Amino acid sequence: MAAVARFATVVALHAKWIDMTTSRAKAAAEQIAEQALGAPAEALEWEPITPTELGELLWQLEDVFRPYFRIISACPYLPKSERAADDAALNLADAPRPETLFMLAAPTLRVLFERHRQMLTVAGLNSATGSESIMRMPVNAEPHLRLQIAIAFWLCEMTLPMPVSDQSQIEPPPDPRGSSSIRH
Numbered sequence: 032m033a034a035v036a037r038f039a040t041v042v043a044l045h046a047k048w049i050d051m052t053t054s055r056a057k058a059a060a061e062q063i064a065e066q067a068l069g070a071p072a073e074a075l076e077w078e079p080i081t082p083t084e085l086g087e088l089l090w091q092l093e094d095v096f097r098p099y100f101r102i103i104s105a106c107p108y109l110p111k112s113e114r115a116a117d118d119a120a121l122n123l124a125d126a127p128r129p130e131t132l133f134m135l136a137a138p139t140l141r142v143l144f145e146r147h148r149q150m151l152t153v154a155g156l157n158s159a160t161g162s163e164s165i166m167r168m169p170v171n172a173e174p175h176l177r178l179q180i181a182i183a184f185w186l187c188e189m190t191l192p193m194p195v196s197d198q199s200q201i202e203p204p205p206d207p208r209g210s211s212s213i214r215h
Contacts (some may be wrong), residue, residue: 089181115136
């Protein structure tokens, strides 16, 4: 019964998140779209994407974090690293590659990874409950651009909807293709 209540709380939190998404995160996501598509955000046509589509986009970040799983699993979540993680999220949105994370301090990397994993959970829970839309994307945006927008929108200044999870036992998820799934 507690799991059902927690599930309902997480799904309800998503509805509040769209309104709670910070102006910095929204502005960063719009700026990425504007630069890539050569038009102001207001002039672009936007379409809703499903939680499943968002989860598929963000799942690509597993390959970005994969080289750092040992560091992440050894580091506790430190709230004082959240501001640095905001900047790291925007850098990651600009260049979603493992190399982008190379110089990050372990606590910053841990905060960014926690946000990523919780957002995957929120997307999955919203998909399971039949939510039809979780955010909007420019029509005809390429998958790589959609990933960049999603990173900026959701991982910058993200308020965690759930308690921080223990990452000491994490394992990299298997890559069914045997190589990076990041699409360029």
